[in-house]
Amino acid sequence: MVSGKLSLSPLVGKIAELLAGKSVELGGIYLVGGAVRDGLLGWSSHDLDFVVNEDSLETGRKVADALGGAYFTLDEEFQVGRVVLTPENQPRQIFDFVKLQGKDLVDDLQNRDFSINAMAVSLAEMDTLIDPLGGASDLLQRRLNACSEESLRSDPVRVLRAVRMSAKYQLAIAPKTRQLIVESVPSLVDVSAERLRDELFKILDSPRPSASLRILDRLGAMEIILPEIAELKTVSHAPPHIYDLWEHTLHTVEGLEEILQLLDEHYVHDNQSGGDLFSGLVSQRLGRYRKQISAHMAEELVPERTARPLIFLAALLHDITKPAHLTVEEGGRIRFTGHEASGAEFAAHFGARLKLSRAEIHRLRRTIADHARPWYLAKLEAGPSKKAIYHFWRDNRDTGIDICLLELADLRGVYGYTLSKEIMEQHLDAVRTLLEGYFETPQLALPKALLDGNALIARLGIKPGPVVGEVLNALIEAQVEGEVQTREQALEFAAEYLSNLNEN
Secondary structure, three states: OEEOOOOOOHHHHHHHHHHHHOOOOHHHEEEEOHHHHHHHHOOOOOEEEEEEOOOHHHHHHHHHHHHOOEEEEEEOOOOEEEEEEOOOOOOOEEEEEEEOOOOOHHHHHHOOOEHHHOOEEEOOEEEEEEOOOOHHHHHHOOEEOEOOOHHHHOOOOHHHHHHHHHHHOOOEEOHHHHHHHHHHHHHHHHOOHHHHHHHHHHHHOOOOHHHHHHHHHHHOOHHHHOOOHHHHOOOEOOOOOOOEHHHHHHHHHHHHHHHHHHOOOOOOOOOOOOOOHHHHHHHHHHHHHHHHHHHHHHOEEEOOEEHHHHHHHHHHHOOOOHHHHOEEOOOOOEEOOOHHHHHHHHHHHHHHHOOOOHHHHHHHHHHHHOOOHHHHHHOOOOOOOHHHHHHHHHHHOOHHHHHHHHHHHHHHHHHHHHOOHHHHHHHHHHHHHHHHHHHHOHHHHOOOOOOOHHHHHHHHOOOOOHHHHHHHHHHHHHHHOOOOOOHHHHHHHHHHHHHHHHHO
């Protein structure tokens, strides 16, 4: 044991106090894992894991009842109970209570993944660190050590966890642990889709997912998770691209990291570090949408999975089918016609493989299917027209935000260090125009028709069917262009449009 002051979440003391008030023996309850590790780093934690000597399920129920939280039994066999608190305007708090595995606490800790996660604190002695494997020293020395030779062999998904922790905590992977990781990589094929998805999404939700993806690639793990990347490495782009397809993909992920950091609502510019031209222009043209973009990225499409890792998955997959669409025209021009549509379908199948929800698969598919659209709009000399803005948001709704951000990241991945100020401004202006329509002029981006289908049927004698939809769409476009502003004008327009249809 190593004694010392730990900066634990106040929630730990609160739970200890209420359990003591219910005559629960605190000496048999231990805070373990990530909350202890983060406590040594001075980080706050809203997810707490407890190991309990006796009845972990009953302990969890007592905590839930006392705090007014929801209680779930996650695993009856291993006695895993979960308490969920959802305080207003605060992050969700999750407390897991698990029955002690092994003959004692040390045995339990030795069967965990890495030493930095194999530390504990008894609720009876919260100023004393229980650290049988030297996790605190490893954290101080910035190294990642497996708890044992069986740590990764018994659970290969820990390969992904090792890479994520190495990147998040800036730890060097110890040589022996690295060898264990390499040996365990082939066994990733045996990991369930759900567990693979959860670890992959944690990587994609980290501050620098590109670093983890590069490490996974060097370890040979990426081609097990996503075998199709092997073909990306064999295809070179023509100018203005400066990277092959795989490097372009990784640089797109890096570009997205930079853009989301710049557009985070808590972003503070550091005058000491300066900043490149791209950063300055992104902040200048899009900075006023930081709050809206941050809220969009934090949206939970399913509980505990936000939109943020999903857009990184879209960046990873956006060009995945390009090799199948490679054509070389006379004169040597390289094209990948149709890769957006096939890439979207591949992404939908991959998302289904990972057991993503329908909402996630839909957003992933739409993001990839239309990821090049702002690129083409940026090439228009006058920029996106009112009708083009309406069509973009009509087709994509809130997924259009992801598309705009991915397009800018894609731009970064195409040009790299060769990206000029003129091209940057051209694309940023197009994206700003699109976002301005969505955030500031919804009557342009997502207008409501002055007439509905029932009114058209009643006033113009149209029979229900496709013609009603065609007239409504033409009417909305006329509204967007400013040609129609009142219900009377809308009726006149619809009657004239219908008359022209009948004549043709």
